[in-house]
Amino acid sequence: VKRGTWRTPGRELLERDSLEVAPWLLNKLLVGPGVAGRIVEVEAYRGEDDPASHAFRGRRPRNETMFGRGGLLYVYFTYGMHFCANVVCGQEGSARAVLLRALVPEEGAELMAQRRPRAHRAVDLCNGPAKLCQAFGIARGADGTDLLGNASPYRLVDDGRSPPPRAAWGPRIGVSSGRELPWRCWVPGDPGVSGAARNRRAGERAEEFGGDPPSRVDGGPQGLLS
DNA sequence: CTTTGGATCGTCT
């Protein structure tokens, strides 16, 4: 990874719907202090229209960052012990976000391993939404960080590698509502995708969708609540 | 290989 070739994406690219931003994020880099990783699996959440989104029941202290401008990092605490990170997108107030589910370490694997002593293989350092936060040291304090700010501790950068020409699509992992929506996408065949995405149930459901992208990106709430 | 249960606490009902 050559820092000289890193570029910060324009804000307008993040001010689009999460279903457009999600596949665009694939193969971009998340950079933190002493660490960097390539994004290989994400999930789109669509704000107040999406029953699985933290924003479904409106604006609250916890999800405040989701309602902010595109390019912010939304960090939330869950299961009493884990943090997960989203890239906020869309227009301010739309509460669109993309959950980062898996990265492939590109820099600082030693530091990541120090933070994740349980990981015995390199691929286990960042192949899960809470794992990658551990590896990057992302916690409460990182919530609201502007990923497009030059001085930010956590940044989103483009090193020139394009997203895959055809992303793979399937159902989101671990949600209880909106299971039928194929809003998770990943780099096809990448060994870095999350463990949960590899289990049989998730695989079978992905088959049902044929790995195709959602047919409608700009549709309204109709169809989402079936 | 797959399945199960424990950890642990903020948020919402």
Add this chain to the structure above:
DNA sequence: GACGATCCAAAGG
């Protein structure tokens, strides 16, 4: 009082 956009180790086939 229930339940998470999870992870891990242990137990079962």
